Amino acid sequence: MNQIDQLESRSIHILREAYAAFDNLCMLWSIGKDSTVMLWLARKAFFGHVPFPLVHIDTSFKIPEMIRYRDELTRRWGLNMVVGQNREALDERRTFPDGAIDRLTCCRVLKTDALRNTLSGNWPRLRFNHESDRYEVDADTEPYTGVIVGVRADEEGSRSKERYFSPRDRGNEWDIGDQPPEFWNQYKTDFAPGTHVRIHPLLDWTELNIWEYIHRESIPTVSLYYDQGEGSRYRSLGCYPCTNPVQSTARNTADIIKELRTGKFVRVAERAGRAQDKDDGGGLETLRREGYM
Amino acid sequence: MQDKLINIVIVGHVDHGKSTVIGRLLADTNSLPEGKLEQVKKTCERNAKPFEYAFLLDALKDEQSQGITIDAARVFFRTTKRHYLILDAPGHIEFLKNMVTGASHAECALLVIDAAEGVQENSRRHGTMLSLLGIKQVAVLVNKMDLVDYSRTVFDSIVEEFQAFLSQLDVEPVAWIPVSGMQGDNIASSTNDNIASNNGDCVAACGSPWYEGPTVLEALDRFKAAPPLDDKPFRMPVQDVYKFTRAADDRRIVAGTVESGRLRPGDEVIFYPSGKRSHVKRIEVFNAESPAGAVCGQATGFTLTEQIYVKRGELAARAGEKPAPLVSSRFAVSLFWLGRKPLATGRDYTLKLGAARVPVRLAEVRKVIDASDLSDTGKSAIERHDVAECVLQTQRAIALDLADDFPGTGRFVLVDDYEIAGGGIVREALADQQSELRRRVFIRDSKWVGSDLHPIERSRRYNQRATLVLITGEVASGRKDVARLLERSLFEEGKFVYYLGIGSIRYGVDADILEGRSDEPDEDRLEHIRRMAEVANILLHAGLILIITARDITQNELDIMRTVLGDEIIESVWVGERKTTDLAPTLHLDNVSDTAEGAGRIIDMLQRKGIVFKPW
Numbered sequence: 001m002n003q004i005d006q007l008e009s010r011s012i013h014i015l016r017e018a019y020a021a022f023d024n025l026c027m028l029w030s031i032g033k034d035s036t037v038m039l040w041l042a043r044k045a046f047f048g049h050v051p052f053p054l055v056h057i058d059t060s061f062k063i064p065e066m067i068r069y070r071d072e073l074t075r076r077w078g079l080n081m082v083v084g085q086n087r088e089a090l091d092e093r094r095t096f097p098d099g100a101i102d103r104l105t106c107c108r109v110l111k112t113d114a115l116r117n118t119l120s121g122n123w124p125r126l127r128f129n130h131e132s133d134r135y136e137v138d139a140d141t142e143p144y145t146g147v148i149v150g151v152r153a154d155e156e157g158s159r160s161k162e163r164y165f166s167p168r169d170r171g172n173e174w175d176i177g178d179q180p181p182e183f184w185n186q187y188k189t190d191f192a193p194g195t196h197v198r199i200h201p202l203l204d205w206t207e208l209n210i211w212e213y214i215h216r217e218s219i220p221t222v223s224l225y226y227d228q229g230e231g232s233r234y235r236s237l238g239c240y241p242c243t244n245p246v247q248s249t250a251r252n253t254a255d256i257i258k259e260l261r262t263g264k265f266v267r268v269a270e271r272a273g274r275a276q277d278k279d280d281g282g283g284l285e286t287l288r289r290e291g292y293m
Numbered sequence: 294m295q296d297k298l299i300n301i302v303i304v305g306h307v308d309h310g311k312s313t314v315i316g317r318l319l320a321d322t323n324s325l326p327e328g329k330l331e332q333v334k335k336t337c338e339r340n341a342k343p344f345e346y347a348f349l350l351d352a353l354k355d356e357q358s359q360g361i362t363i364d365a366a367r368v369f370f371r372t373t374k375r376h377y378l379i380l381d382a383p384g385h386i387e388f389l390k391n392m393v394t395g396a397s398h399a400e401c402a403l404l405v406i407d408a409a410e411g412v413q414e415n416s417r418r419h420g421t422m423l424s425l426l427g428i429k430q431v432a433v434l435v436n437k438m439d440l441v442d443y444s445r446t447v448f449d450s451i452v453e454e455f456q457a458f459l460s461q462l463d464v465e466p467v468a469w470i471p472v473s474g475m476q477g478d479n480i481a482s483s484t485n486d487n488i489a490s491n492n493g494d495c496v497a498a499c500g501s502p503w504y505e506g507p508t509v510l511e512a513l514d515r516f517k518a519a520p521p522l523d524d525k526p527f528r529m530p531v532q533d534v535y536k537f538t539r540a541a542d543d544r545r546i547v548a549g550t551v552e553s554g555r556l557r558p559g560d561e562v563i564f565y566p567s568g569k570r571s572h573v574k575r576i577e578v579f580n581a582e583s584p585a586g587a588v589c590g591q592a593t594g595f596t597l598t599e600q601i602y603v604k605r606g607e608l609a610a611r612a613g614e615k616p617a618p619l620v621s622s623r624f625a626v627s628l629f630w631l632g633r634k635p636l637a638t639g640r641d642y643t644l645k646l647g648a649a650r651v652p653v654r655l656a657e658v659r660k661v662i663d664a665s666d667l668s669d670t671g672k673s674a675i676e677r678h679d680v681a682e683c684v685l686q687t688q689r690a691i692a693l694d695l696a697d698d699f700p701g702t703g704r705f706v707l708v709d710d711y712e713i714a715g716g717g718i719v720r721e722a723l724a725d726q727q728s729e730l731r732r733r734v735f736i737r738d739s740k741w742v743g744s745d746l747h748p749i750e751r752s753r754r755y756n757q758r759a760t761l762v763l764i765t766g767e768v769a770s771g772r773k774d775v776a777r778l779l780e781r782s783l784f785e786e787g788k789f790v791y792y793l794g795i796g797s798i799r800y801g802v803d804a805d806i807l808e809g810r811s812d813e814p815d816e817d818r819l820e821h822i823r824r825m826a827e828v829a830n831i832l833l834h835a836g837l838i839l840i841i842t843a844r845d846i847t848q849n850e851l852d853i854m855r856t857v858l859g860d861e862i863i864e865s866v867w868v869g870e871r872k873t874t875d876l877a878p879t880l881h882l883d884n885v886s887d888t889a890e891g892a893g894r895i896i897d898m899l900q901r902k903g904i905v906f907k908p909w
Contacts (some may be wrong), residue, residue, distance in 0.1 A: 012592035
């Protein structure tokens with residue numbers, strides 16, 4: 001077993017533990033490379049099936065190609081796709097791109113609030129109906145008690161302190177100063193009513209590992225990650241008003257791996273193109289304590 | 294570069310400079326993201342704080358403002374030799390649970406001691422924890438050598454003192470290194486390298502030219518990755534048995550992660566504690582050819598040739614490999630306790646080992662040890678941060694191994710009130726009341742002469758699942774009447790059913806013990822129960838629904854029957870308002886107006902559980 005095999009097996013083990021422990025389990029899918037690797041790992045863990053819904057929080061400011069790719073994979077892999085959104089804020093144009101609020105508040109409103117209320121079932125969930133081929137309001141409003149999230153420890157400071165199974169209290173808050181112990185491969189699968197557990201199968205993966213795995217497994221990824229001849233590509237995907245492409249001529253996974261191993265990104269942080277991180281004093285701790293991914 | 298990841302934890306007393314050493318290592322090996330060092334320096338300037346390398350790791354706002362590490366950070370690091378995941382653990386006693394969390398994921402450790410302060414309480418406590426967690430490869434860093442003028446005498450005396458302590462724990466460090474995290478001495482480059490690069494000049498901080506051993510960076514590369522346990526007997530805790538029928542997939546896949554050994558198609562596997570056996574048909578995998586086998590560390594899954602009922606929590610082993618897993622409900626352990634409330638006898642906890650999960654109680658405290666000096670505290674209560682040797686009693690038997698033989702299946706955690714509150718390793722499986730019975734049943738099953746007819750064939754023909762309905766209650770509770778009517782009703786519906794009265798066994802099968810009556814009536818009764826269960830076993834193999842009545846059945850007696858017959862084949866019914874034993878029955882018939890209602894409610898239960906089907 002090489003390093004990638006080790007990482008893969010550990011992640012699959014965690015996914016299976018989560019599936020055994022939580023009746024109401026879902027996986028957050030951001031359409032990005034990390035959560036797509038996680039989706040692939042789920043298909044491996046459950047032998048081709050994904051036995052829980054995928055939840056996508058749609059800020060409406062995602063690059064259109066991301067949404068097309070989301071729906072295409074949903075159809076092709078027969079996924080149980082659920083979409084949540086802060087409809088009210090969008091209707092009232094209470095967003096950063098509308099000039100109404102700052103970046104961090106916008107993340108809070110369109111992502112954290114939408115996530116919190118979609119997980120709890122307070123706001124409508126739209127589920128993809130494979131027969132009618134469109135999204136319809138989901139009758140299921142039960143709160144999700146286990147939420148699988150594709151964060152990695154190498155992304156930023158507060159994520160380096162995460163557990164594989166990390167509890168969130170009733171208000172979705174993360175008590176970072178008093179996290180439960182987690183020994184060997186025994187995880188926190190017991191939780192009080194009203195609380196939920198975030199599950200992080202990718203904690204030990206680095207950005208390079210993710211690309212090495214995408215390359216090895218030929219996992220389909222959205223084309224925004226690759227240079228289409230203009231000398232730029234996205235290294236990390238988010239909302240278009242707050243995410244910038246990087247100058248790079250990497251056209252495929254092999255190019256990206258080479259660039260990360262020996263090229264100019266060896267020592268440049270992945271989220272350097274994400275504006276909200278800088279507004280939080282160089283990290284996402286404040287946002288993440290409140291329930292941000 | 295070896296394409297393997299190795300996990301290292303850095304431990305030691307609070308303020309002895311763990312985060313500084315790691316921060317320095319990252320900075321001096323150019324491993325930090327561009328601008329990170331400058332950014333942290335600028336933040337320090339803005340807050341009028343002197344820069345510390347520790348700030349590179351102490352990412353949380355509370356950590357930076359208090360100047361201590363609260364939770365273990367994961368740091369990725371690579372040398373020319375291999376990849377590392379370094380877990381920077383906190384040293385403050387308050388955060389011991391975070392230290393153990395980090396250390397439990399590591400294969401090797403760096404233990405830091407402050408040269409000026411010397412060996413402190415948590416230096417020793419962390420040493421004890423490493424030993425309990427099974428981490429054998431340790432390098433000791435004597436840090437802040439700049440504060441003691443790089444004195445060799447100071448270094449030697451710390452080495453001597455701490456070596457004496459570690460030897461009691463059977464920990465033999467691979468290196469003792471004098472370092473200065475602040476000055477960068479012997480971290481990524483040695484004093485002597487630094488002198489050489491200054492054309493032989495001994496510059497400001499002269500360092501420790503007397504030291505000729507490895508730097509921290511070199512010591513890391515000298516750690517050996519834990520040898521794979523491929524050559525040990527096969528062990529795989531069953532995480533689940535998957536069947537995605539709704540997605541038109543009829544495979545029944547036993548899934549789990551291999552803790553040791555290897556498995557190939559055709560191998561005979563035995564599941565413990567049930568003792569069920571089958572053969573591996575195929576190693577299942579998504580999106581690839583079925584592999585030739587599964588190896589240690591792999592998350593895998595396989596289908597079986599003979600369909601048997603196995604469930605999460607069992608331990609799969611390969612037939613014929615020695616040692617086989619142990620099965621017991623009573624075992625001696627070494628454990629550490631981190632719960633706020635003491636670990637106490639008479640309180641229910643949950644034990645998690647492998648994929649098994651079972652209620653457990655503390656049965657006996659043998660010794661409570663002070664982890665900071667290994668002395669016997671003489672206490673009988675196990676309080677927060679204590680290490681203890683004790684005996685645990687689980688509610689039912691589980692499969693396990695001794696930690697010395699199989700680390701992965703020989704360790705456990707204890708859950709108290711939703712929280713993991715302690716963990717430990719199994720030292721010895723002790724005999725419990727049913728050890729002898731389990732041994733006999735195991736032999737019986739291995740010698741059992743199977744029929745060519747599969748149980749599923751009988752089940753389909755009879756429209757029923759073979760089940761023992763055990764009807765109990767007080768004397769004169771009317772249980773026999775209920776049993777007879779139940780037999781009649783099921784028979785009328787075309788079921789294959791038999792009512793076995795206890796007297797029918799007593800004067801035939803039990804004739805020998807009836808004659809030689811022992812003075813221990815209880816012992817007689819348990820032997821009656823065992824024989825009754827063995828008779829039932831044969832009739833259940835024949836596919837019958839078997840009804841047995843016996844008065845005042847206790848939980849222990851039901852457990853004996855379960856050991857003989859298996860958990861899932863028995864349904865127990867208590868007849869009568871007053872329950873006079875500790876039995877937890879499947880169905881309690883109270884407030885029943887007449888026999889017909891009683892029998893009717895049992896039939897409802899059998900239908901609901903899918904034991905009888907068609908024509909209902």
